[in-house]
Amino acid sequence: MAPRQRGATDPAGERELLSAGDVARTVARMAHQIIEKTALDAPSAPAVVLMGIPSRGAPLARRLAVKIAEFSGVEVPTGTLDVTLYRDDLRRGPTRPLETTSLPEGGIDDRLVVLVDDVLFSGRTIRAALDALRDHGRPRAVQLAVLVDRGHRELPIRADYVGKNVPTSRTEDVAVLLDEFDGRDGVVLK
Amino acid sequence: MNPLLLKGVLPYGEGDPVDVLVRDGVIAEIGAIDVDDVETIDGNGAVLLPGFVDLHTHLREPGREDTETIETGSKAAALGGYTAVFAMANTDPVADNAVIVEHVWRRGREVGLVDVHPIGAVTVGLKGEKLAELGTMAKSAAGVRVFSDDGHCVHDPLIMRRALEYSKALDVVVAQHAEEPGLTVGAQAHEGEQAARLGLQGWPAAAEESIVARDCLLALHAEARLHICHVSTTGTADVLKWAKARGTKVSAEVTPHHLLLTDDRLSTYDPVNKVNPPLRATADVQALRRALAEGVIDCVATDHAPHAVQDKDCEWSAARPGMLGLQTALSVVVEAMVKTGLLDWRGVARVMSERPAEIAGLPDQGRPIAVGEPANLVLVDPDATWTVRGAELASVAGNTPFEGMELPGVVTATLLRGRVTAGRIPA
Amino acid sequence: MKHLLSTEDLDRATATSILDTADNLKRALLGREVRKLPTLRGRTVITLFYENSTRTRVSFEIAGKWMSADVINVSAGGSSVSKGESLRDTALTLAAAGADCVIVRHPASGAAHRLAGWLAKAGTSVVNAGDGMHEHPTQALLDAATLRERLGSVEGRRIAIVGDVLHSRVVRSNVHLLSALGAEVVLVAPPTLLPVGVRNWPVTVSHELDAELPSLDAVMLLRVQAERMHGGFFPSAREYSIAYGLNENRLGLMPEHAVVLHPGPMLRGMEIASAVADSPRAAITDQVRNGVHLRMAVLYHLLAHEEETS
Secondary structure (H helix, E strand, C coil), X not given: CCCXXXXXXXXXXXXXXXXXXXXXXXXXXXXXXXXXXXXXXXCCCCCEEEEECCCCXXXXXXXXXXXXXXXXXXXCCEEECCCHHHCCCHHHCCCCCCCCCECCCCCCCCCEEEEEEEEECCCHHHHHHHHHHHHHCCCCEEEEEEXXXXXXXXXXXXXXXXXXXXXXXXXCCEEEECHHHHCCCEEEEC | CCCEEEEEEEECCCCCCEEEEEECCEEEEEECCCCCCCEEEEEXXXXXXXXXXXXXXXXXXXXXXXXXXXXXXXXXXXXXXXEEEEECCCCCCCCCCHHHHHHHHHHHXXXXXXXXXXXXXXXXXXXXXXXXXXXXXXXXXXXXXXXXCCCCXXXXXXXXXXXXXXXXXXXXXXXXXXXXXXXXXXXXXXXXXXXXXXXXXXXXXXXXXXHXXXXXXXXXXXXXXXXXXXXXXXXXXXXXXXXXXXXXXXEEEECHHHHHCCHHHHHHCCHHHCCCCCCCCHHHHHHHHHHHHHCCCCEECCCEXXXXXHHCCCCHXXXXXXXXXXXXXXXXXXXXHXXXXXXXXXXXXXXXXXXXXXXXXXXXXXXXXXXXXXXXXXXXXXXXXXXXXXXXXXXXXXXXXXXXXXXEEEEEEEEECCEEEEECCCC | CCCECCXXXXXXXXXXXXXXXXXXXXXXXXXXXXXXCCCCCCCEEXXXXXXXXXXXXXXXXXXXXXXXXXXXXXXXXXXXXXXXXXXXXXXXXXXXXXXXXXEEEECCCCHHHHHHHHCCCCCCEEEEEEXXXXXXXXXXXXXXXXXXXXXXXXXXXXXXXECCCCCCHHHHHHHHHHHHCCCEEEEECCHHHCCCCHHHCCCEEECCHHHHHHHCCXXXXXXXXXXXXXXXXXXXXXXHHHHHCECXXXXXXXXXXXXXXXXXXXXXXXXXXXXXXXXXXXXXXXXXXXXXXXXXXHHHHHHCCCCCCC
């Protein structure tokens, strides 16, 4: 497929916001930010774990872990946290298939959990994730890393690490494409 | 009674329309009739048949008047084209003595819509242990001519043999509900693929066939008459053919539902389809139709069995078996036998009127449509259809398996000895 | 999905989806302090059991409670049922009282289907926990889940079901489900315990257990149910056990990887030898454990979505 021009509008009404290269750079930058803010490479470092929220939060978490290891030499345990069972809107649609939950090695008790998701929107997914996390144990602290923050929060939730802020209207849709799922990397606005 | 003119009717559905004048309870004239001042029914080319005779009906009185009475049952019968019905003995109390049968007889006459002939039990209380007073019942005012423990099988071979022998002197017929009880303990549905799939205890065909075979042998041996109720299996039809070929004096009936419905209907577990003997497989339905057409099975009998809502609107195993049949019989026979080309209207007359009357020994029913014969007649519109609704039927109960079905053949008028008992009453 | 009445209604995709949900629920609960999920909070689930059963009822109760539903148990023999109240009236009463879901076990085949019909207007979901000789869908699902866990997959596997096929609802549910999932099913029983028409089922039929053992990936033993039989199905318990009991010898005739399942309760010494029941090849306790997650998954699929308007 021919490389897309950043900002070009697709005949389907899509506009590319981040190219594959942009995504890689953004993830690298976020990795640096996490290392810095959590000081996970310091001798008295708190134990940090990454929990990706399926679907796309999971590969993002793994990529961040790879970059963090590359830049700091620290291997951060990674897991996935399915929030489907904690959603507040299950009865508004058809049956949602569950995703996988797997706790990172060593669990989450007394650790600094960084939740990882692709897009932050109303904040309800993160609210569900916090509830899910609470039933798994007692982290020392919880932070949030998202690739895209598109605004329109409905709950008092904010991200600690944001890849890109994308102001949108409610009717627009922001999609994060990842090679693991979509065959290529990118962020598009529909 | 006033004379009645039936204009433009087709006796046995044959030939050109004729007019039939009925006077003093008999057929007075057949031909092109122009008379003034006579009540007239416009036949409009309707088929004229002898009034139907049902050898097997449950009128539930005495005992279960919440489901049917002699009055409501008579209404249903007349609407179905019947001029005579035989009321089974499994009432409460059982009709095993002259008192009960005379009550049923009298009540039927009081209502006057159809000739109700009580059937007497073969054994006391239907228990199968001791013969009931067949002679007293036969000689009573009720004039019982058919005896049956229907609902139960006379399964003790010695009792059955004695009943057959004893019946000879009375010139009556013993009608057997053929079901070997040892093979049907807990049975719920025909022992076949459907019951296996649905987890319903099976009622094997052999339970019916083994008794039919046994009783045919006993009847031949005793030179007595035997009648088999509600034949339901291919095997029974085969046994009857064999028995008749050997000269056995056996007759047999089949219900309308066994000519049309199969155990495919069981998937919904709706007990409106639960009946004894059960609905069987397609092959059985085909075999029964052929046997009826060929005369191996002599006649159609409804086994009309009204049941209360609470006995049907429940889980399958808790439901009582039985289906309504009087008002839908003709239509189902048309659907299963006439439309398929297996019977013409003469054949319908034979299986629904002439043969049953013969078997029961009724001198005034199932007679030819001819001058001088009793005017027990039924007019049928062969082309009309109607939709069956249990709630609209005359029976107190509404348990019809044909609910919602559109069926062919509508009874437009029934005459009992020249009097209109159902249908278009002339203005 | 509105009801779970029989596995005959489940196509491969739906069945697999339920099994996957059960898997994910199992993983979601792993290592947790709080073994509770909020998903069915505020939903009312009533178990209506007309037959004695501790294991199935407790399994459903735990499943409902771990999903935060309010679970109430009604057993016939207590209260109005023993006063002669009909099944229909009992069910309508429960629906009117606010049940979102009724889990029913009843000795009459078809009872769950009839219940679903009577409760259609109230919109209550019905789960068949065993109706007479007809079906026991959650048992078959948990059996399939256990087979998946132990063997890796069900597709292409050869599975024998041994015992009283005629009267068993477990068998009927398993035959539908295992065939839908692509397994090969062999039914092993004396002729008296096989239903008429079994030859038309998607199975192979055999009267010789020993001949089948070497080619099996799993064997499922059915309890020989004394209370359902009217006698005459086989001469004696001893003869049955000799011909069809899974003893240690027979276990040895099976491939190494093959597993043994039993829906329980077991009659040790009859259809299964004690040593076999306790061996690591037997997955019976796995079945019970999987049963809870499976039933949670079923409740999830029935109750955690938009209300269907029929």
